[in-house]
Amino acid sequence: MLLLDTIDDDIRAAPSLKRADLLRLTEPSNLSPINLQIHRNYAFELVGSVLAPFLWLSGLKASIGYGDYDDSLSFAQIDPAAIQIISLDFERYGETAGSATFRDWFARRLKSLRRMTDRPIVVANWPSEEHQAEGFNLELEKTASRLPSVFVWDTAAIFRNMNERFFDERAASAKGTRLSNTACIEMARSLGLVRLPSVLLPRIKAVALDLDNTLYDGVLGEDGVEGVRVSAEHEAVYKELLRLRGEGVFLAILSKNDERDFVELCEKRADFLLKPPHFSANSIGWHPKLEGVSRIAEQLRIGVDSILAVDDNVGEIAQLRAAHANMPLLHSRSPAQTLFWLRHYPALNGYRANSTTALRVNDLEAARQRDLLRASTSSVDYVREMRIELCYALNQASLRGRLAELSQKTNQFNTGLRRFSEVEVARRLEAPGHFTVSIGMRDRFCDSGIIGAIFATADGNQLVIDEISVSCRALGRSIESPMIALALAPIIERYDLRDVVFCFREGPRNLPARMWLRSFTGGPDISNDGLVNVTWEAIPQLKEHLEAPIASQWEQTTG
Amino acid sequence: MTRAEIQDAVAELLSISLERQVARAESVTRDSDPKWDSVKHVELILMLEEHFGVQFSEEEMGALHSSDEIVQAIEEKSGT
Numbered sequence: 001m002l003l004l005d006t007i008d009d010d011i012r013a014a015p016s017l018k019r020a021d022l023l024r025l026t027e028p029s030n031l032s033p034i035n036l037q038i039h040r041n042y043a044f045e046l047v048g049s050v051l052a053p054f055l056w057l058s059g060l061k062a063s064i065g066y067g068d069y070d071d072s073l074s075f076a077q078i079d080p081a082a083i084q085i086i087s088l089d090f091e092r093y094g095e096t097a098g099s100a101t102f103r104d105w106f107a108r109r110l111k112s113l114r115r116m117t118d119r120p121i122v123v124a125n126w127p128s129e130e131h132q133a134e135g136f137n138l139e140l141e142k143t144a145s146r147l148p149s150v151f152v153w154d155t156a157a158i159f160r161n162m163n164e165r166f167f168d169e170r171a172a173s174a175k176g177t178r179l180s181n182t183a184c185i186e187m188a189r190s191l192g193l194v195r196l197p198s199v200l201l202p203r204i205k206a207v208a209l210d211l212d213n214t215l216y217d218g219v220l221g222e223d224g225v226e227g228v229r230v231s232a233e234h235e236a237v238y239k240e241l242l243r244l245r246g247e248g249v250f251l252a253i254l255s256k257n258d259e260r261d262f263v264e265l266c267e268k269r270a271d272f273l274l275k276p277p278h279f280s281a282n283s284i285g286w287h288p289k290l291e292g293v294s295r296i297a298e299q300l301r302i303g304v305d306s307i308l309a310v311d312d313n314v315g316e317i318a319q320l321r322a323a324h325a326n327m328p329l330l331h332s333r334s335p336a337q338t339l340f341w342l343r344h345y346p347a348l349n350g351y352r353a354n355s356t357t358a359l360r361v362n363d364l365e366a367a368r369q370r371d372l373l374r375a376s377t378s379s380v381d382y383v384r385e386m387r388i389e390l391c392y393a394l395n396q397a398s399l400r401g402r403l404a405e406l407s408q409k410t411n412q413f414n415t416g417l418r419r420f421s422e423v424e425v426a427r428r429l430e431a432p433g434h435f436t437v438s439i440g441m442r443d444r445f446c447d448s449g450i451i452g453a454i455f456a457t458a459d460g461n462q463l464v465i466d467e468i469s470v471s472c473r474a475l476g477r478s479i480e481s482p483m484i485a486l487a488l489a490p491i492i493e494r495y496d497l498r499d500v501v502f503c504f505r506e507g508p509r510n511l512p513a514r515m516w517l518r519s520f521t522g523g524p525d526i527s528n529d530g531l532v533n534v535t536w537e538a539i540p541q542l543k544e545h546l547e548a549p550i551a552s553q554w555e556q557t558t559g
Numbered sequence: 560m561t562r563a564e565i566q567d568a569v570a571e572l573l574s575i576s577l578e579r580q581v582a583r584a585e586s587v588t589r590d591s592d593p594k595w596d597s598v599k600h601v602e603l604i605l606m607l608e609e610h611f612g613v614q615f616s617e618e619e620m621g622a623l624h625s626s627d628e629i630v631q632a633i634e635e636k637s638g639t
Contacts, residue, residue: 020606023575045598046605171617174601182603 010333012054012193013340025053034200035082038064039113041087043070043176043272045189046184054192058201058346060481073109074298080117083199085111087124087155090133090179098132106136107143114147118423120199121150122191127159127166148400148426151352153195158186159434180445189344198350204328204411205306205360206250206280207241207342208296211257213312216272216523220261230271233335238273240342248357249348250280250364250520252296254309259284280364289316290323300364301472308345310338354402356449363473366445370477379478384549388479391440392487393555395429399438399450406453406469411509413475415502415517416467420455433458437487440555441474448473454487467511468502475512481520482548485539489546490554492536500539502532560564568602568610569626576603581626588625603629611637 011021034055038044048064055062067077071092078084090097113121125140126133137156137277144150159166168180179187212219214362215237218228245251251274253262262284266275281299283292289311297304308328311317317331330345332338343349351357374382393399404422407414420428451474455466468484488500502517504526514526521532522540536542573581574591577594581587589595595603599616604620607613609631615634623629 018609019602020575020609023606043598043601047600049598049602170614171620172618174617175605176597176601181609185606434600 010337012057012189013337013344013481017182017189019050019181019185022050022053022185022188025056027052027061028056031056032198033061034062035079035489036064037084038061038066038080039070039073039075039077039086040088041067041069041085041092041181042087043346044087046175046177046179046181047087047187050185050188051192051547055196056187057193057204058197060200065130070394073106073113073114075109075113078113078116081119082117083119083196084113084117084121085124085153086113086121087153087187090128090136091124091178097126097136098130103136103139106140108151111147112142114150114423117234121147122153122195122199123150124153124155124187127155129159142483148404148422149199151195151376153191155187155190157189158183162186164380165503193344193346197346201347202306202451203251203351204308204345204348205302206252206284206296206300207244207309208254208283208293208307208309208350209241209311210311210313210316210332211253211255213272214310214338220257220265225265225268225318226260228269230263231335233339235273237335237339237342242278243503244342245278245361246358247351247353248360250300250302250361251278251283252300252307253279253284254282254289254292254296254311255284255285256286256289281321288319290319293324294318301367302398308348311525321355323496352401354405354450356400356402356451359447359449360473362446363448364475366448367445367473367476368446370443380549383479385444385476386477387444388477388485388550390486390550390552391442391444392552392556393438393440395434395436396555397426397429398439400425400429402450403436403438403453406450407467408420410469410471411507412472412512413480413516414467414469414507414510415465415469415504415513416455416506417505417510418455418467418503420467425455428455428555435463435491439470439483439487441483443477452487456488456491458495458497461496461499462490462501462533463495463497463499463504464501466503470522478515479548479550481541482545482550484520485542485545486548486550486552488536498535498537500536502534504530504532506530560637562630562634565575565611565637567605569629569633572603572606572610573626576606586625586627590624596613610623 051062065079065082093102096102125137141152144152146436148292162183165180166183167178169178172178209215216228216230216234220228241251265272281296283295293304293307293309297307304324305326308330309320310330310332310333316332317329320327321329328339377385401422404420404425407418407420428436435456438450439453441451451471453469457464457466504517517532521534522531524534526532570581573587576599577592584635604615611633623632
């Protein structure tokens with residue numbers, strides 16, 4: 001849940017934050033508790049004490065556990081249920097910190113902590129301009145990317161922004177840290193607004209933007225295309241929006257305006273860097289914005305609560321909030337403030353890109369083209385005409401993050417609802433007798449990336465399917481059965497298995513998965529323990545599924 | 560800045576730090592309030608520096624044991 005109190009936004013967005021201003025803010029109600037455990041060798045408390053006001057925006061309340069100062073990272077007092085945060089003053093290690101031996105030691109400690117808990121680990125990098133820090137940070141990025149659910153907290157970026165203001169050696173021993181007061185607060189802002197929300201919350205999928213006095217100064221209908229004013233700060237906002245789009249976040253216009261004026265603005269004003277193709281959905285007209293945001297959600301095939309609406313009109317913001325309590329909202333009061341929040345809005349930034357992230361924006365237009373094709377052809381011809389290619393991979397460690405994402409985020413087509421974490425997926429990828437299949441898909445319209453995951457286990461002569469999760473972007477092409485049959489067949493054959501047991505758990509939105517399961521297995525009832533047991537060879541239309549006009553290949557088969 | 564203004568500001572920052580209402584006239588000492596631990600003390604010093612635009616040395620930080628001493632130190636530093 002995103003909790004958004006625009007009244008206090010100015011304090012949190014201030015270029016120069018004050019500790020007292022943050023501590024004066026009132027804690028909102030209905031926060032979700034989280035536990036953090038800090039592994040440190042300095043007084044992180046000065047960061048932790050101002051973390052709360054930033055986390056509140058994400059609806060989170062942290063209980064922070066501090067161990068003793070521990071240069072050796074022994075993790076002797078670990079709470080395995082807590083999110084682990086490592087933040088060190090690397091200068092305490094002297095010359096050693098720049099050595100390969102230190103980097104190796106640190107990587108080993110990180111791996112050791114990974115083994116102790118399944119919870120996310122956030123590790124601060126080395127905030128310094130020294131060459132040795134740069135080398136350490138590069139190595140840390142590599143180590144973190146190889147470990148499941150380990151996230152680097154880029155305190156070096158904060159250091160670069162602050163330069164000499166980052167440290168305040170004065171009274172360092174009395175304070176327990178060389179960090180300046182401002183650095184402590186900036187670190188809390190970075191951790192609370194960006195790093196932790198991106199670890200804990202699903203990402204906002206779209207930004208819906210008002211036009212007048214939000215994306216430029218002036219009113220398009222009154223000032224005209226040439227009369228509205230675009231400042232350098234507006235241009236920075238455009239570039240930020242385009243960056244987000246490049247990361248797979250949809251852009252949309254949600255404006256009470258004449259659409260022809262908007263198109264003319266895009267055509268005639270070179271300084272208005274946003275152009276119609278950048279927007280995946282629009283609601284431009286004189287209807288209420290509540291209606292408009294629903295239209296945008298429908299066009300993008302996402303929930304309203306995944307859309308961040310940006311508007312200068314506080315009345316519009318209030319109406320949206322009243323109707324959609326969990327909808328992310330930003331009351332845009334200046335381009336500088338909008339720019340700040342586009343960079344810091346909780347659950348909008350800090351997410352790891354994977355091979356599929358950036359493909360989402362293209363997939364939407366492809367979905368529209370598929371709909372047109374479906375309307376004009378028979379179902380068999382439709383599948384053939386789409387020229388679908390499936391690419392399977394078995395136990396592919398590099399896809400760990402995406403496989404976990406599919407398990408955790410798919411709601412409609414998720415049979416087991418096991419919600420495997422990245423750590424659990426990593427464990428399954430290495431465990432004997434476990435089969436984790438990724439499914440990549442492309443068709444004549446676009447490459448959809450990895451859209452499906454199958455988590456299975458061999459048990460005697462049975463293949464137990466713990467979960468099948470398929471992205472909603474891949475649904476509606478009538479190929480679920482061939483896609484899954486083509487994934488299972490080689491495993492059944494290679495391991496000489498006879499039966500398939502599907503584990504099904506009913507959730508609020510996975511009726512499509514249930515209906516598919518009934519259709520695929522020929523309709524045996526789901527037993528009380530949520531199992532559907534079928535003999536592989538007895539699956540109805542198995543031959544047709546395996547011979548469907550779909551190209552398929554296996555990228556790698558190991559295990 | 561008058562002494563009364565300094566006292567008001569110190570009382571308000573102490574209220575934030577100790578998470579209870581501290582009145583201007585109240586004399587609070589580190590010994591009398593268990594919440595005034597070493598971390599709260601550093602945090603209070605940082606807020607005082609922010610608010611009054613002054614800086615405390617390590618020795619001065621260690622020597623401030625009460626609200627009265629803080630008010631006096633600020634008066635001296637700000638030349639009022």
